[in-house]
Amino acid sequence: MxxxxxxxxxxxxxxxxxxxxxKGLDAARMQDIADxxxxxxxxxxxxxxxxxxxxxxxxxxxxxxxxxxFAGIFEEEMSVEEKIRYFFRKHMDFLQKNPRLPLFILTEVxxxxxxxxxxxxxxxxxxxxxxxxxxxxxxxPEELVPHLMVTIVSMSFFPIIAKPLLKALxxxxxxxxxxxxxxxxxxxxxxxxxxxxxxxxELKTQNNE
Amino acid sequence: MxxxxxxxxxxxxxxxxxxxxxKGLDAARMQDIADxxxxxxxxxxxxxxxxxxxxxxxxxxxxxxxxxxFAGIFEEEMSVEEKIRYFFRKHMDFLQKNPRLPLFILTEVxxxxxxxxxxxxxxxxxxxxxxxxxxxxxxxPEELVPHLMVTIVSMSFFPIIAKPLLKALxxxxxxxxxxxxxxxxxxxxxxxxxxxxxxxxELKTQNNE
DNA sequence: GTCTATAGAAGGATAGAC
DNA sequence: GTCTATCCTTCTATAGAC
Numbered sequence: 001m002x003x004x005x006x007x008x009x010x011x012x013x014x015x016x017x018x019x020x021x022x023k024g025l026d027a028a029r030m031q032d033i034a035d036x037x038x039x040x041x042x043x044x045x046x047x048x049x050x051x052x053x054x055x056x057x058x059x060x061x062x063x064x065x066x067x068x069x070f071a072g073i074f075e076e077e078m079s080v081e082e083k084i085r086y087f088f089r090k091h092m093d094f095l096q097k098n099p100r101l102p103l104f105i106l107t108e109v110x111x112x113x114x115x116x117x118x119x120x121x122x123x124x125x126x127x128x129x130x131x132x133x134x135x136x137x138x139x140x141p142e143e144l145v146p147h148l149m150v151t152i153v154s155m156s157f158f159p160i161i162a163k164p165l166l167k168a169l170x171x172x173x174x175x176x177x178x179x180x181x182x183x184x185x186x187x188x189x190x191x192x193x194x195x196x197x198x199x200x201x202e203l204k205t206q207n208n209e
Numbered sequence: 210m211x212x213x214x215x216x217x218x219x220x221x222x223x224x225x226x227x228x229x230x231x232k233g234l235d236a237a238r239m240q241d242i243a244d245x246x247x248x249x250x251x252x253x254x255x256x257x258x259x260x261x262x263x264x265x266x267x268x269x270x271x272x273x274x275x276x277x278x279f280a281g282i283f284e285e286e287m288s289v290e291e292k293i294r295y296f297f298r299k300h301m302d303f304l305q306k307n308p309r310l311p312l313f314i315l316t317e318v319x320x321x322x323x324x325x326x327x328x329x330x331x332x333x334x335x336x337x338x339x340x341x342x343x344x345x346x347x348x349x350p351e352e353l354v355p356h357l358m359v360t361i362v363s364m365s366f367f368p369i370i371a372k373p374l375l376k377a378l379x380x381x382x383x384x385x386x387x388x389x390x391x392x393x394x395x396x397x398x399x400x401x402x403x404x405x406x407x408x409x410x411e412l413k414t415q416n417n418e
Numbered sequence: 419g420t421c422t423a424t425a426g427a428a429g430g431a432t433a434g435a436c
Numbered sequence: 437g438t439c440t441a442t443c444c445t446t447c448t449a450t451a452g453a454c
Contacts, residue, residue, distance in 0.1 A: 008437075027235040027320070030430060040439055045431060100319075107316050109373050110309075111236070120377045129382060146384055147396045150375065154367035159359055161370070164318050166359065168329045173338060175355055187356045195404035217419080239448065249421055254449060 009047050011037045013057065016044075020058045021104050025111070028055075056118075059108060063119035066101055069094050070123050080135035080196075085189040088156060092185050095160040102161050138196050148196075155188045218256050220246045222266065225253075229267045230313045234320070237264075265327075268317060272328035275310055278303050279332050289344035289405075294398040297365060301394050304369040311370050347405050357405075364397045 015037035019028045030051055034041040048054035069091060074083045095102065109115045133145050140148060159166055159181060167177040224246035228237045239260055243250040257263035278300060283292045304311065318324045342354050349357060368375055368390060376386040 023320070024233075024235070024316075026233070029428090031428095041430085042432080042440085043438060046437075049431095051430065103315060103319055106312060106370060106374070107233075110312055111232075113373055116373050116377050119374075120381075123378065125378045125381050144396075146379060146382060146389065147393065147400075150368055150389075150393075151364055151397075151400060154363045155360055157371075158363035158367050161315060162366075164322055164325050165315070165328075168325050169332065169334045170355060172329075172334050173355060180355065180359075184356065184359075187353075188360075191356070191360060191404050194407045195400045198403045198407035238446090240446095250448090251422085251450080252420060255419075258449095260448065 008039065008043065012039065012044060012047055012054075013061075016048075016054050017058050017061065020055060021062060021100050024104065024107055025051075025055050059115060060118060062101060063105060063122060065098070066105055067119060067122040070128060072127075074128075074131045076131075080132060080138050080140070081189075081193050083132065084152065084192055087152060088185055088189045091153075091156045092160075092181070092188075095156065096181065099160055099163060102157050106161075138193075140196065148192075152188075152192060155184075155192070159184060217246075217248065217252065221248065221253060221256055221263075222270075225257075225263050226267050226270065229264060230271060230309050233313065233316055234260075234264050268324060269327060271310060272314060272331055274307070275314055276328060276331040279337060281336075283337075283340045285340075289341060289347050289349070290398075290402050292341065293361065293401055296361060297394055297398045300362075300365045301369070301390070301397075304365065305390065308369055308372065311366050315370075347402075349405065357401075361397075361401060364393075364401070368393060 012033070016028075016033045019033045019036060022028075023032075028051075030041055030044055033054075034044055037044075044051075044054065048057065073087060073090060075086075078086065105119070109119075129145050129149070132148065133140055133142060163177065166180075170177055170180055221242070225237075225242045228242045228245060231237075232241075237260075239250055239253055242263075243253055246253075253260075253263065257266065282296060282299065284295075287295065314328070318328075338354050338358070341357065342349055342351060372386065375389075379386055379389055
């Protein structure tokens with residue numbers, strides 16, 4: 001493979017990534033991808049054979065980008081409180097730079113459930129779980145850890161996923177969306193930690209009734 | 210318009226609702242809709258002129274279904290705590306019966322931002338906000354109410370939206386998805402109320418630093 | 419109001435020249 | 437490796453018979 005090959009293939013791949021992420025598999029057009037890459041439509045098939053194969057390559061790369069942020073994000077010496085603050089700061093910052101990524105992944109996975117297998121291996125859920133369960137200051141019951149994790153990612157993901165809607169609704173109450181998101185990076189960890197510090201064992205009891 | 214007209218139009222509309230909700234505008238096929246309605250493809254155009262017009266009608270109806278649940282959901286005489294528990298119970302129950310609805314709305318709005326205008330009027334955000342801000346037991350600062358609302362809907366929506374992914378991840382830790390959702394209807398309000406009772410004025414201070 | 423048949427356009431994919 | 441030209445299928449939409 002020569003140097004020019006690599007450059008062209010890369011140009012195609014980058015263009016395809018943008019188009020697929022923006023429009024999804026169904027609405028994306030091979031012509032649009034070729035145009036954005038500045039080459040001919042036939043070249044797409046020369047390098048990637050079919051739309052489906054090109055999409056799969058792009059999906060794998062985007063899934064990698066999405067879940068890279070989770071693996072090993074926590075330093076061992078952090079307290080749970082520090083870990084939670086650190087996560088919101090890093091994760092929401094990442095999402096603001098990749099606002100279309102979460103909805104792309106969720107939509108495509110919903111359309112084709114087989115895609116779950118392609119990304120489920122990318123996140124070591126057991127490791128992350130173990131890093132949230134042990135702490136000296138805050139006692140988190142084992143059974144609560146999944147709920148805590150889902151709560152944290154929900155609070156981080158949802159305001160980005162629902163941006164157009166949320167922006168319009170906030171506007172009606174006189175709040176600016178970007179300002180809201182900035183506040184949220186502070187509010188979200190405060191809120192979660194406040195709930196945990198209050199009485200996490202009480203949460204457990206009520207949960208198991 | 211005769212009785213048969215109404216029946217056929219309704220059959221088409223119901224079939225279109227199912228197909229569009231499942232596949233989205235781009236992937237939906239007029240032939241699929243005709244098949245599901247048990248009629249001919251040409252009849253779709255007789256009643257709705259174009260795919261776009263049929264879609265818009267369906268979108269409006271689904272947006273209505275989605276946001277009906279918000280308007281006037283709270284009884285005046287409830288405490289904030291009761292309102293929060295009531296919301297999670299009703300809303301997550303609704304989402305379990307309409308699991309594809311949220312992602313449909315979010316995806317289509319993202320694809321075509323003009324759709325926001327069609328649903329923004331359906332939810333009286335000012336009214337909902339006012340119903341959450343006044344309470345005798347829990348003091349919630351005015352500026353925190355939007356964050357509280359977004360937190361609540363995030364916790365309710367996200368586990369449903371991310372079902373395929375979440376199901377696979379939970380399985381790796383030995384947790385059943387349906388059981389998790391059942392638990393969550395109890396956990397989510399407990400968690401939110403725990404955070405609020407702990408120290409909501411402290412949240413405010415840290416938020417505005 | 420409902421059907422069959424088909425127009426007309428668009429999109430994915432390939433053949434073949436250079 | 438890259439291009440032009442074209443095939444083939446699919447899809448929306450319409451014409452016209454009943």
